[in-house]
Amino acid sequence: MNDIRGRFRVGVIGGSRAGREALLAAERIGRLVAEREGIIVCGGLGGVMEAACRGAREAGGLAIGILPGNDPADANAFVDVPLATGLGYTRNSLVALNADVLIAVDGEYGTLSEIAFGIIYGKTVIGLGTWAVKGVVPVGTPEEAVELAFKR
Amino acid sequence: MNDIRGRFRVGVIGGSRAGREALLAAERIGRLVAEREGIIVCGGLGGVMEAACRGAREAGGLAIGILPGNDPADANAFVDVPLATGLGYTRNSLVALNADVLIAVDGEYGTLSEIAFGIIYGKTVIGLGTWAVKGVVPVGTPEEAVELAFKR
Amino acid sequence: MNDIRGRFRVGVIGGSRAGREALLAAERIGRLVAEREGIIVCGGLGGVMEAACRGAREAGGLAIGILPGNDPADANAFVDVPLATGLGYTRNSLVALNADVLIAVDGEYGTLSEIAFGIIYGKTVIGLGTWAVKGVVPVGTPEEAVELAFKR
Amino acid sequence: MNDIRGRFRVGVIGGSRAGREALLAAERIGRLVAEREGIIVCGGLGGVMEAACRGAREAGGLAIGILPGNDPADANAFVDVPLATGLGYTRNSLVALNADVLIAVDGEYGTLSEIAFGIIYGKTVIGLGTWAVKGVVPVGTPEEAVELAFKR
Numbered sequence: 001m002n003d004i005r006g007r008f009r010v011g012v013i014g015g016s017r018a019g020r021e022a023l024l025a026a027e028r029i030g031r032l033v034a035e036r037e038g039i040i041v042c043g044g045l046g047g048v049m050e051a052a053c054r055g056a057r058e059a060g061g062l063a064i065g066i067l068p069g070n071d072p073a074d075a076n077a078f079v080d081v082p083l084a085t086g087l088g089y090t091r092n093s094l095v096a097l098n099a100d101v102l103i104a105v106d107g108e109y110g111t112l113s114e115i116a117f118g119i120i121y122g123k124t125v126i127g128l129g130t131w132a133v134k135g136v137v138p139v140g141t142p143e144e145a146v147e148l149a150f151k152r
Numbered sequence: 153m154n155d156i157r158g159r160f161r162v163g164v165i166g167g168s169r170a171g172r173e174a175l176l177a178a179e180r181i182g183r184l185v186a187e188r189e190g191i192i193v194c195g196g197l198g199g200v201m202e203a204a205c206r207g208a209r210e211a212g213g214l215a216i217g218i219l220p221g222n223d224p225a226d227a228n229a230f231v232d233v234p235l236a237t238g239l240g241y242t243r244n245s246l247v248a249l250n251a252d253v254l255i256a257v258d259g260e261y262g263t264l265s266e267i268a269f270g271i272i273y274g275k276t277v278i279g280l281g282t283w284a285v286k287g288v289v290p291v292g293t294p295e296e297a298v299e300l301a302f303k304r
Numbered sequence: 305m306n307d308i309r310g311r312f313r314v315g316v317i318g319g320s321r322a323g324r325e326a327l328l329a330a331e332r333i334g335r336l337v338a339e340r341e342g343i344i345v346c347g348g349l350g351g352v353m354e355a356a357c358r359g360a361r362e363a364g365g366l367a368i369g370i371l372p373g374n375d376p377a378d379a380n381a382f383v384d385v386p387l388a389t390g391l392g393y394t395r396n397s398l399v400a401l402n403a404d405v406l407i408a409v410d411g412e413y414g415t416l417s418e419i420a421f422g423i424i425y426g427k428t429v430i431g432l433g434t435w436a437v438k439g440v441v442p443v444g445t446p447e448e449a450v451e452l453a454f455k456r
Numbered sequence: 457m458n459d460i461r462g463r464f465r466v467g468v469i470g471g472s473r474a475g476r477e478a479l480l481a482a483e484r485i486g487r488l489v490a491e492r493e494g495i496i497v498c499g500g501l502g503g504v505m506e507a508a509c510r511g512a513r514e515a516g517g518l519a520i521g522i523l524p525g526n527d528p529a530d531a532n533a534f535v536d537v538p539l540a541t542g543l544g545y546t547r548n549s550l551v552a553l554n555a556d557v558l559i560a561v562d563g564e565y566g567t568l569s570e571i572a573f574g575i576i577y578g579k580t581v582i583g584l585g586t587w588a589v590k591g592v593v594p595v596g597t598p599e600e601a602v603e604l605a606f607k608r
Contacts, residue, residue: 005537081461089273090390113245235368235370
C-alpha cells in the first residue's frame with residue numbers, strides 16, 4: 001500500500017455532464033493511466049470525472065476525488081480516496097494543484113477554470129476535444145493524451 | 153457612509169502586469185464606474201487591478217481588493233477595503249463571487265480563471281481586449297464596457 | 305471615503321444566537337469602536353455579529369461582513385461591506401485574518417475556532433464572557449474591551 | 457486497493473512540535489488505527505501528525521495528509537496520500553471535515569481550531585492530554601482513544 005505516495009498523478013478534468021464520446025474517452029484515459037501505475041485525480045463527481053475513475057477501477061488503479069461539498073460520501077462510486085473540501089467551485093484550484101499533469105476532456109466553464117489553474121501552477125495541460133486555449137496541448141486520442149502525460 | 157451596501161459592484165479583472173493601453177483602459181473603467189456610484193471589486197494587486205482602483209479613487213469612488221495573501225497591507229495604494237484571504241490564486245473565485253458584473257481587461261491565466269468563475273456564478277462577463285471565450289461579451293472601449301455593465 | 309483604508313479594524317466574534325446580555329454588549333462594542341473611528345469586521349450574520357454592526361451603524365461607523373455563503377445579500381442589514389466567500393465555516397479563518405484585534409463575546413464553537421485562528425495569526429484576542437482559553441485576555445465590560453483593543 | 461473507500465477514518469490532530477510522550481502516544485494511535493483497518497487523516501506535517509502516520513505505516517496502514525501548502529511533496533515521509541490545499545492554516549477545517557472521528561493529542565492553537573471545527577461538523581472529538589474544551593471526550597491512553605473512536 002505504501003507505494004501510493006510515489007505514483008504519478010494525472011488530473012482528469014471535464015464536465016459532470018458529457019456526451020457518450022467524451023465519457024468513453026475519459027474511461028479509456030482512466031484505464032490507461034492505471035495500467036501505467038498512475039493515479040487519477042479529479043473533482044470526484046459524475047460525467048467525465050466518474051468515467052475516468054471507472055476506467056481506473058477496471059484496471060485495478062486508484063482514484064482521488066476532490067469534492068466541492070462537505071461529505072466524502074458525495075463522491076462517485078469509483079473514487080477510492082474522496083476528499084471533502086466544502087469550498088464549492090473554489091475547489092477547482094485544488095484539483096489542479098494535486099495533479100502532476102492535467103488532461104481535459106470536453107468540459108464547460110468549471111473545466112476552463114481548472115485549465116487556467118493548471119497553467120498557473122506550471123502543470124502541462126493536455127486537451128482532448130476541450131477548450132482551445134493557448135497553452136493547452138491538443139491531442140486526438142486517449143492514447144496520445146496518456147502517452148504525452150507520462151512523458152512529463 | 154451607509155450607502156455603500158446598496159451600490160452596484162463592478163469586478164475589474166486583468167493581469168498584474170499589463171501594457172500601457174490596458175492600464176489606461178482599466179483606469180478609465182474605474183473612473184466611469186465611480187462616476188456612476190459603482191464600486192470596484194478586484195484582486196487588489198498591481199497592473200490592471202491597480203489602474204482600475206486608481207481611476208475610482210480619482211473620481212471619488214471606492215475599491216475593494218480581495219487579496220491572495222495574509223496581509224491586508226499587500227493591497228495597492230488605491231484599494232479602500234483590502235480583504236486578505238490567504239488562499240493564493242484560489243481567491244480568484246471570490247473576486248468573481250463578489251461582483252455584480254465583471255469586466256476583463258487584457259489578462260493572462262488568472263484572468264481566464266476569473267472569467268470562468270464569473271460565468272459559473274451567472275455573472276455577465278464583459279471583455280475588453282481579453283480572452284475570446286464563448287460567453288464573454290466583447291466590447292471596444294471602456295465607455296461601452298461600463299455602459300453595458302450598468303445595464304445588468 | 306478614502307480614509308477607510310487606514311482605519312483600525314476590530315473583529316467582533318460571537319454566536320449567531322446569543323442572550324440579551326451578550327447582544328447588548330456587542331452593540332455597545334460596535335458603537336464604541338465606531339466612535340473611535342474603528343471598523344467592525346465580523347462574520348456578517350445574526351446574533352452577536354448583527355448587534356456589533358448595528359452599534360457601529362448607530363454611531364455612523366462602518367462594518368465589514370465576511371460571509372460563509374455565496375451571496376453578499378445574506379449579510380445582516382447593518383453590514384456595509386458584505387463579502388461572500390462560499391467557504392462555509394472555513395471562512396472563520398478569514399475573519400481573524402482581517403482584524404487588527406479580536407473581541408470575542410459569548411459564542412460557541414465557531415467563535416472558538418476564530419479565537420484559535422486569531423492567536424495563530426498573532427492578533428490580540430480579548431474575551432468578554434466567552435471561552436476561557438489561554439491567551440485570551442479577559443475583560444469585564446465593553447468599555448474595557450474597546451479600550452484595550454485600541455491600545456494594540 | 458479498492459477497499460480504501462469504505463474504511464473508517466480517524467483524524468489525528470496535534471502540534472507539529474510535541475514532547476516525547478505525545479509523539480509516542482500518536483504513534484501508538486496510528487498503529488492501533490491501522491490494525492483495525494482504519495485510515496489516518498491528518499495535517500500531513502511533522503510532530504504528532506508524523507508520529508501518527510509512522511505508526512500507521514509500521515502496521516501496514518494508510519495515512520492521508522491534508523497540507524497547508526501548494527506542494528504534495530511537503531508531506532512527511534509516512535503520508536501515503538498527500539493533498540495540497542494552498543490554504544495555509546485555513547486548511548484545518550478540511551482536516552476535520554475528512555475524518556469520521558477526531559483524536560486530539562497535545563497540541564496548540566491549530567489543534568484547538570481543529571477541535572472546534574470537529575464539533576461544528578458533528579464529529580466526536582476525543583482528547584488525550586489536549587485542550588480541556590467542553591465537548592471533547594477525555595481519555596487516558598491511546599488504547600482508550602482508539603477503542604472509543606471505533607465505537608462511533
